[in-house]
Amino acid sequence: MAGYFEEMGWRELQDGEQPNHLLHMARFLLDFGFHGENANGEWPKLPPPASREAVGQIPEVTIDSNDKSCPICLKKFQVGDKGKQMPCHHIFHTTCILTWLERTNSCPFCRYELPTDNEGYEAFKKEKKRAEQRKEEIEILHNSMFS
Ligand SMILES: [Zn+2]
Numbered sequence: 730m731a732g733y734f735e736e737m738g739w740r741e742l743q744d745g746e747q748p749n750h751l752l753h754m755a756r757f758l759l760d761f762g763f764h765g766e767n768a769n770g771e772w773p774k775l776p777p778p779a780s781r782e783a784v785g786q787i788p789e790v791t792i793d794s795n796d797k798s799c800p801i802c803l804k805k806f807q808v809g810d811k812g813k814q815m816p817c818h819h820i821f822h823t824t825c826i827l828t829w830l831e832r833t834n835s836c837p838f839c840r841y842e843l844p845t846d847n848e849g850y851e852a853f854k855k856e857k858k859r860a861e862q863r864k865e866e867i868e869i870l871h872n873s874m875f876s
């Protein structure tokens with residue numbers, strides 16, 4: 730098995746670490762994404778909702794100008810409206826963004842992702858990041874050998 734894990738750029742379980750079926754599912758999905766028809770390594774469906782904790786941490790702001798509009802409902806903000814400012818600094822009506830984040834975890838404007846409560850998805854994101862790092866490492870190695 731060692732060869733297989735090395736080949737795929739995955740680390741083996743450390744001492745005392747339990748196999749994690751969610752991680753396996755994530756690896757499967759990632760593998761599927763890389764070799765399937767849509768070889769872009771993307772999560773195959775809408776990402777899960779943002780975690781309650783992450784949503785609870787989004788600060789509330791009071792709108793102070795009426796020349797912008799909410800990207801979700803497209804209505805103009807009125808001075809004094811309550812809004813929520815995402816970590817990416819985009820502002821939405823409180824009700825609009827809360828409803829949105831109950832469906833999926835990313836900013837509807839720029840796709841900035843909030844953490845989710847979905848262990849499978851979080852494992853998938855970690856594994857994707859690891860695979861990207863691995864790819865970069867291979868490119869660096871390749872460049873150092875052939876340039
Ligand atoms: Zn709105």
Ligand SMILES: [Zn+2]
Pocket residue numbers: 815817818819836837838839840841
């Ligand atoms: Zn945003």
